[in-house]
Amino acid sequence: MKRFSKENLVPLSALTPKPLWQHFQTLCDIPRPSKHEAVLIKEITDWCGKNNINARQDEVGNLILSKPASKGKQDALPVVLQSHLDMVSQKTNESSHDFFTDSIIPQVQGDWVKATGTTLGADNGIGVAAILAVLGDATLVHGPIEALLTVDEEAGMSGAAGLAGDVLAGKVLLNLDTEEEGELYVGCAGGxxxxxxxxxxxxxxxxxxxxxxxxxxxxxxxxxxxxxxxxxxxxxxxxxxxxxxxxxxxxxxxxxxxxxxxxxxxxxxxxxxxxxxxxxxxxxxxxxxxxxxxxxxxxxxxxxxxxxxxxxxxxxxxxxxxxxxxxxxxxxxxxxxxxxxxxxxxxxxxxxxxxxxxxxxxxxxxxxxxxxxxxxxxxxxxxxxxxxxxxxxxxxxxxxxxxPGWAPIKESPIMTLMQRVHGQCFGEPAKIQVIHAGLECGILGATYPHWQMISFGPMIRGAHSPDERVSISSVQKFWQYLLASLGTLADVKAL
The missing domain is CATH 3.30.70.260 (ACT domain)
Structure with a gap:
């Protein structure tokens, strides 16, 4: 695998929240086009072993991680955090980048992080990085957490489609794969x-x-x-x-x-x-x-x-x-x-x-x-x-x-809770939206029909193109909101 010297890599770990950006740097370092996530999965599995986090793969290759509840929060509603491991591979005509062997080279440009001549992989790497940062922080207060990191989302959603209905115990799914700050997504298109x-x-x-x-x-x-x-x-x-x-x-x-x-x-x-x-x-x-x-x-x-x-x-x-x-x-x-x-x-x-x-x-x-x-x-x-x-x-x-699409539900207990948390964090309600893209929620909800699901994420622009970029300040708000949501859910036993 071709790597790049540290002097050529932007020090994303200097950004805040530091643990999230450190994990995202790892995702940039390791090639992960659709159907080629194995090296990244091994890297994450090894990291889990060093941090006493349970990790296993299902039959189709999805990575399932789990973290026990904080002390005194064992009876809280179990939550599933979900993102996909793969990324879209697009580059400029001038780029010689090989998505199977080369690291993504990130750049910081003002409030934005973007790649050098290629897609960045913030879709959905920021979501994956946030989940790993949550799992690795022993100081956070939360109920039981499972993480579902799916494979092959961008090329057919075979990971989500192949997930068995008896491997996850969670009751609420927080999907971290949307790209607008201040919005909560309750539905998506099928294709x-x-x-x-x-x-x-x-x-x-x-x-x-x-x-x-x-x-x-x-x-x-x-x-x-x-x-x-x-x-x-x-x-x-x-x-x-x-x-x-x-x-x-x-x-x-x-x-x-x-x-x-x-x-x-x-x-x-x-x-x-x-x-x-x-x-x-x-x-x-x-x-x-x-x-x-x-x-x-x-x-x-x-x-x-x-x-x-x-x-x-x-x-x-x-x-x-x-x-x-x-x-x-x-x-x-x-x-x-x-x-x-x-x-x-x-x-x-x-x-x-x-x-x-x-x-x-x-x-x-x-x-x-x-x-x-x-x-x-x-x-x-x-x-x-x-x-x-x-x-x-x-x-x-x-x-x-x-x-399938994810049929929109305009009113639900999880949406009410997430709106309340958004108001506490930012002083205003989130905009309730549906997205004209294929979130895995539609497939996952068919397998786990009892789940209450909602999706949110930071501001990403130019996804699926070499102009892809993610807002640094928006990632900070996304992280704040994710932690506040988990903290609130830690006090909830049923919805």
Whole structure:
């Protein structure tokens, strides 16, 4: 594993609360992309052994820790603290970072901590660090605590889905995986993967042609749930528009690519095209004109959008014309962004879709979408629309990895208690919210239906993108609120 010398690492332990930031530094040091959490789990397990904290793994790899109640608080309501161990792996085009071997390099910039050219992993590393800091502090007053640190949240929630219903004794779940200060979350969207598979239909490329590579880069990207309402450009959509212009000029298509993750808005996309010799000037002029128009469209938000077209070696084969028309038409017709806003919660997205990735192999083109909704019926309607678009174009469509939403409950005993604590800490009530993202609460609540659940966290911006950052002052408030909540729950025997 590649590590970095101390002089190149920002001393996060100098920040407060110190134990939390020390643990977060460990999370930065150890690579932890989805499905590759084993090294981190061993590190945490070893730390637990040194600190007399019980640690065990379940059958799917989740790490379950437990800490007895403080003296005199043994009869308090048992609490489960929950966060996920993995992080989204996104980097800038200039970064050579390897998420499987390299440490994250954090920087302190004013009130923010961010990484160097990559995602930071504050989602959900700050939650994990806070839980470990709670478990490691013998001076805190609390009832019985269990910690559930799940695996693979960002790539399918298989950890939460595989959790057995008889391994945790807690009655209240505090999920620490939301990203707005001063808000308590009582519901979340469900989602599902929709993958469209096209068998490539190729023909021989003509000899008297010139090949060009289109590259779209510099987009902000972001979380395809909590940032789907923003006026962010999607690289796959921009590419589809450029390819449609190509087809109007008689240009052939060889290859397309776009995006890297199902739950991140596409930042980069590209294609290889073939233009008949003698027509390249008009074809390139049309592409450049459209590129300039799109830059103007998004000039208020995507200030670093860059579209380049460079000549490359000519290929031996290209897509057939009819196949090209069907694929491009499907990409243009595929919904992306907000489908409907919630009727119950002001400013909250109810239903959306992310046109996430384009992946081409030697024989197949796969297009991945991630539709989400607060309502399973609306999610299924969105799936039907996406399926129809791609099946009409001749694709084989598979729907998989569905996970339920967390049905909002506007009034509950745990919410009343947490509101009271928030008022005591900050002099005002928290805002009650639902989130248009896939918290594990929906899955966990189905396995443990007796749990009372609530979610909160510090202010994080740019999640699922290299611009991810977390507010230092907000982490301090988050920590204060977490400790106050545990202290209050230590005096509660039932809700």
């Amino acid at each position: 599902v993967d929709v993958n469209a598979h096209f068998q490539l239909q190729l023909e021989a490329a003509q000899d008297d042609c010139l090949a060009y590579e289109i590259k779209i880069s510099g987009l902000q990207g972001g979380h395809s749930g909590i940032e789907i309402h923003k006026p962010l450009a999607n690289g796959n959509q921009l590419l589809a528009r450029l390819l449609e212009s190509c087809l109007q000029q008689g240009t052939k298509i060889l290859q397309v690519s776009g995006g890297t993750l199902r739950n991140a808005i596409c930042r980069d996309a590209g294609a290889t095209i073939l233009i008949a010799a003698g027509t390249e000037n008009s074809a390139l002029q049309a592409l450049n004109k459209l590129s300039e128009a799109m830059a103007v469209e998004f000039s208020g938000y995507e200030t670093h959008l860059d579209i380049t077209i460079e000549e490359v070696a000519a290929p031996a084969k290209v897509w057939c014309h009819e196949f090209s028309q069907k694929v491009v038409a499907a990409l243009l017709a595929c919904p992306h962004g907000v489908r409907r806003m919630s009727d119950q919660f002001d400013g909250v997205v109810e239903t959306s879709n992310n046109l996430a990735t384009l992946v081409q192999s030697e024989t197949e083109l796969t297009i991945c979408c991630l539709p989400r909704s607060l309502m399973d019926s609306a999610r299924d309607a969105q799936v039907a629309a996406i399926r129809a678009v791609f099946e009409l174009a001749g694709a084989r469509v598979e729907v998989m990895n569905a996970y």
